[in-house]
Amino acid sequence: MTDETLLEVKDLKTYFFTRRGTVKAVDGVSFQLKKGETLGLVGESGCGKSVTCFSVIRLVDKPAGRTVGGQVIFNGEDLLTKSEKEIQQIRGKHISMILQDPMMSLNPLFTVGNQVAEPVKIHQKLDKRMVWEKVKEMLSLVNIPSPEVRMKEYPHQMSGGMRQRIVGAMALSCQPQLLIADEPTTALDVTIQAQFLRLLKDIQQQSNLSMIVVTHDFGIVARVCDRVAVMYAGKIVETAETRDLFNNPTHPYTIALMNSLPKMGAKVDRLYTIEGQPPELQNLPPGCNFAPRCPEAMEICRQEYPPQSMVTEEHYMNCWLAKGKE
Amino acid sequence: MMSERIDLRRITSVLRTVPIFPTVVLAIFLVCGVFGGFFVPHDPNDMELNNSLMPPFWEEGGSTSYLLGTDQLGRDMLSRVIGGAGISLQVGFVVVFISGTIGSIFALLSGYLGGWVDVIIMRMADTFLALPYMLIAIAMAAILGPSRNNIILILVIMGWAGYARVLRSEVLRIKEVNFIQLAIVAGCSNVRIMLRHIFPNIVNTLTIMATLQFGSVIIAESSLSFLGLGVPPPHPAWGSMLADGRNHMTNAWWMSVWPGVAILLVVLSCNLLGDWLRVRLDPKFRQL
Numbered sequence: 283m284t285d286e287t288l289l290e291v292k293d294l295k296t297y298f299f300t301r302r303g304t305v306k307a308v309d310g311v312s313f314q315l316k317k318g319e320t321l322g323l324v325g326e327s328g329c330g331k332s333v334t335c336f337s338v339i340r341l342v343d344k345p346a347g348r349t350v351g352g353q354v355i356f357n358g359e360d361l362l363t364k365s366e367k368e369i370q371q372i373r374g375k376h377i378s379m380i381l382q383d384p385m386m387s388l389n390p391l392f393t394v395g396n397q398v399a400e401p402v403k404i405h406q407k408l409d410k411r412m413v414w415e416k417v418k419e420m421l422s423l424v425n426i427p428s429p430e431v432r433m434k435e436y437p438h439q440m441s442g443g444m445r446q447r448i449v450g451a452m453a454l455s456c457q458p459q460l461l462i463a464d465e466p467t468t469a470l471d472v473t474i475q476a477q478f479l480r481l482l483k484d485i486q487q488q489s490n491l492s493m494i495v496v497t498h499d500f501g502i503v504a505r506v507c508d509r510v511a512v513m514y515a516g517k518i519v520e521t522a523e524t525r526d527l528f529n530n531p532t533h534p535y536t537i538a539l540m541n542s543l544p545k546m547g548a549k550v551d552r553l554y555t556i557e558g559q560p561p562e563l564q565n566l567p568p569g570c571n572f573a574p575r576c577p578e579a580m581e582i583c584r585q586e587y588p589p590q591s592m593v594t595e596e597h598y599m600n601c602w603l604a605k606g607k608e
Numbered sequence: 609m610m611s612e613r614i615d616l617r618r619i620t621s622v623l624r625t626v627p628i629f630p631t632v633v634l635a636i637f638l639v640c641g642v643f644g645g646f647f648v649p650h651d652p653n654d655m656e657l658n659n660s661l662m663p664p665f666w667e668e669g670g671s672t673s674y675l676l677g678t679d680q681l682g683r684d685m686l687s688r689v690i691g692g693a694g695i696s697l698q699v700g701f702v703v704v705f706i707s708g709t710i711g712s713i714f715a716l717l718s719g720y721l722g723g724w725v726d727v728i729i730m731r732m733a734d735t736f737l738a739l740p741y742m743l744i745a746i747a748m749a750a751i752l753g754p755s756r757n758n759i760i761l762i763l764v765i766m767g768w769a770g771y772a773r774v775l776r777s778e779v780l781r782i783k784e785v786n787f788i789q790l791a792i793v794a795g796c797s798n799v800r801i802m803l804r805h806i807f808p809n810i811v812n813t814l815t816i817m818a819t820l821q822f823g824s825v826i827i828a829e830s831s832l833s834f835l836g837l838g839v840p841p842p843h844p845a846w847g848s849m850l851a852d853g854r855n856h857m858t859n860a861w862w863m864s865v866w867p868g869v870a871i872l873l874v875v876l877s878c879n880l881l882g883d884w885l886r887v888r889l890d891p892k893f894r895q896l
Binding site: 339341344345370371372373374375377378379381382383386387388389390391392397400401404405449452453 | 722723785786787789790791792793794795796797800805808809
């Protein structure tokens with residue numbers, strides 16, 4: 283890992299304009315990602331993790347969804363101001379992606395090799411033989427046994443874990459600098475999960491790749507992430523280095539999330555749950571979005587959104603509690 | 609080696625389920641349509657007024673040189689039915705091909721790009737689906753004059769909208785699947801995604817629609833010819849032969865029965881084949 287910043291997201295706002303009102307799916311998200319670093323985005327369903335990722339790579343569904351504000355600075359250039367042509371040059375070559383469901387991530391009508399070759403064909407001017415060499419190399423990189431045979435087969439002939447590795451091979455085939463993994467292991471069973479994460483980690487170390495990993499599984503966070511951002515209702519409420527966050531969660535939401543994890547050895551009758559539901563994103567109350575569910579909510583929490591405050595170095599959160607302690 | 613043997617077995621097992629009757633019928637008509645000119649017993653337009661209204665050979669007064677009889681101008685019915693196959697199939701293929709192509713292109717644009725492109729194309733399709741095609745056909749035949757190309761033009765104009773409609777919904781379904789998003793992330797341009805990633809996934813539906821439309825195009829062509837708006841005489845067309853036969857229904861049944869039977873067989877075969885394909889290409893049955 284170096285100190286060079288690869289990606290800087292500043293005050294990103296992505297809204298969905300629906301008939302029932304504006305849904306502020308991502309509302310002022312900022313984070314930085316260094317070269318070779320892995321950032322985890324955690325939070326419950328619908329808190330804007332995936333939309334944040336899609337906004338970075340400009341994949342938000344038009345015309346309902348639009349990124350209305352902020353900057354996504356990748357290698358010093360703002361991706362949000364680029365033309366469609368320019369962004370196509372960046373996708374697949376510098377930034378790529380792995381999605382949740384490996385069963386749906388591959389086109390059923392193409393051979394696996396053909397799909398891995400797709401980004402290579404688009405971004406690198408190689409002759410046919412070289413492309414196939416590259417495909418073979420990528421497939422063996424992701425531990426597909428006998429790649430020459432496998433690359434002529436179709437997705438339905440593979441298991442889920444294999445398909446996800448092939449999606450990985452496709453994503454990494456042009457040596458991107460940034461890989462966005464949107465719940466990469468949710469659809470895989472636990473042993474395959476571990477295998478796949480180890481593989482990603484290995485590849486990352488070899489090629490100084492930066493990753494954004496979206497997940498709701500703290501186990502994955504602990505295993506692969508250097509830093510974590512906890513999201514709630516379209517906003518990042520706490521960011522810290524992984525170890526720091528686990529040892530010293532500060533935001534009431536983070537604490538609540540950690541408490542709801544089952545712990546090994548500790549015998550409890552009932553798991554802790556956070557009361558209530560996440561707020562509806564089209565009519566957010568003023569103040570802190572978590573206030574209605576927060577055990578420590580104060581008067582000010584319902585009136586004004588808390589500013590960012592530093593807990594320790596590299597550990598920030600948005601909560602009035604921190605202000606109180608200062 | 610192993611996989612090749614399995615593939616071969618799969619192919620033969622698929623072939624075994626092909627319905628024999630429609631395939632054979634269509635094959636015969638296809639051969640007649642393409643090579644008919646080489647083996648017709650008589651020139652289909654050759655008039656021999658001495659031999660007019662001859663019945664088929666098994667009836668009294670029939671002759672083995674006119675197997676299916678002759679019409680009011682003494683033209684050989686068998687040769688005319690064979691000649692008509694050429695025209696009907698030609699119109700069928702060309703119309704299905706062109707309207708399928710136009711329909712697919714519009715469906716891809718409309719479904720994938722969405723927004724105002726979608727609105728414009730779909731309202732256009734609605735408009736075309738609402739047009740009464742007989743009236744349009746009569747109007748166009750009046751303006752352009754009846755000819756084979758005009759028939760094709762009319763039927764294409766009336767036919768593309770159905771494809772655009774159905775295929776658009778297919779495109780909408782497929783573009784939401786993850787692999788399309790990954791293709792976008794891989795850096796594919798819109799054109800590449802539409803042609804390379806979405807189109808192969810709608811070919812199934814397109815094939816089924818084309819087979820079924822083939823039958824209805826032949827009916828439409830016959831109807832237009834029947835009304836005298838189709839291929840102008842003396843070219844043999846099944847529809848105009850039926851029209852000629854109408855005047856002799858009481859004394860020469862063969863004049864209207866043979867072209868009628870030909871239309872029936874071709875259309876029925878197309879529909880049977882279409883049904884078989886529909887079941888065959890349905891993903892639920894694909895594993896079988």
